Amino acid sequence: MxxxxxxxxxxxxxxxxxxxxxxxxxxxxxxxxxxxxxxxxxxxxxxxxxxxxxxxxxxxxxxxxxxxxxxxxxxxxxxxxxxPAAGTEAGRRFTYWLHYAEGSAMPPLLLKLVFTMLPRRSPALLRPLVKGVAAKALASFVDPQTRTHVDYWESELGRSAWFAGDDFSAADIMMSFPVEAGADRAYDIEDKPRLRAFLERIHARPAYQRxxxxxxxxxxx
Missing domain, CATH: 3.40.30.10 (Glutaredoxin)
Structure with a gap:
């Protein structure tokens, strides 16, 4: 089992x-x-x-x-x-997105979470200082990096219906968490119609619901 x-x-x-x-x-x-x-x-x-x-x-x-x-x-x-079959364009895109989801997409989202939570978890006396440092890190690095990735996802979904091509694959399952977490903490889903449509499609799948x-x-x- x-x-x-x-x-x-x-x-x-x-x-x-x-x-x-x-x-x-x-x-x-x-x-x-x-x-x-x-x-x-x-x-x-x-x-x-x-x-x-x-x-x-x-x-x-x-x-x-x-x-x-x-x-x-x-x-x-x-x-x-x-x-997708190995050696095909879809197969290469599948391998890319399978690894990209954790290797590149998640780090800025994790940093976003950490720096957002850090001030309220700091000792009261240090909170103003920590808040300032966190705000600067978010504004100067984390948020720009996150926007770059989110814009990239939106653009790539303009190439095909799914991340690896025209057919749903496990690459879309891998990318679901960055897209979902990003919509929760990093971008307005109403500003990203392709990502919004992607989430609607995956959330409607019977296997997702199960x-x-x-x-x-x-x-x-």
Whole structure:
């Protein structure tokens, strides 16, 4: 039995969605974030030394990192589904977006979250200073970087219906979290009609809806 160690409001929601798209049986072990730090609970370290989610267990196989989990599931159970043929333009775009989602898209969004939260989590005496530093970091680096990436996503969805081409693929599943998180904290979805349409299409997919039922409350949906 496949087991997904699933953290609330995290990247692991994509793994549940992929499993539903592939029609695979699996078990969800859900973990809640610390209400103060928003970090994963220590119980996850018993599953993987970094204590992060997602972690997938399939018999004797344990796989961490969302992209690696997606690769494993497609190679083991995909039978050619949700992945364009290797050596094609769509195949190359698929590989790019699969890695871009975590390697390039998420860092500025994470920085946005950190610098936004930092002032209110600082000691009261230091809060004005921390607020000023955070505001400068956001204005001078984080926000411009985030806008560059968001504009890029909007432009790329003008090339084709989906990120890797004309057909829905696991690259769209990987990109769902940056697009969802970005809409929550980094851009106005009304200003990005292609990204808005992308979110409407993925949220309407039956497999996406089933994954929400299995995973529980998910802020970004």
């Amino acid at each position: 496949i087991i997904v160690h699933h953290l609330a409001d995290s990247r692991s929601q994509r793994v549940l969605w992929l499993l539903e798209e592939l029609g695979l049986d699996y078990e969800v072990k859900r973990y809640e974030r610390d209400p103060r730090t928003r970090l994963a609970p220590p119980e996850l370290k018993a599953v993987h030394p970094l204590g992060k989610s997602p972690v997938l267990q399939d018999g004797d196989v344990t796989v961490a990192e969302t992209g690696a989990v997606v690769d494993y599931l497609l190679e083991t159970y995909g039978q050619g589904r949700l992945r 994954a929400l039922e299995r995973g529980g409350a998910y802020t970004y949906a």
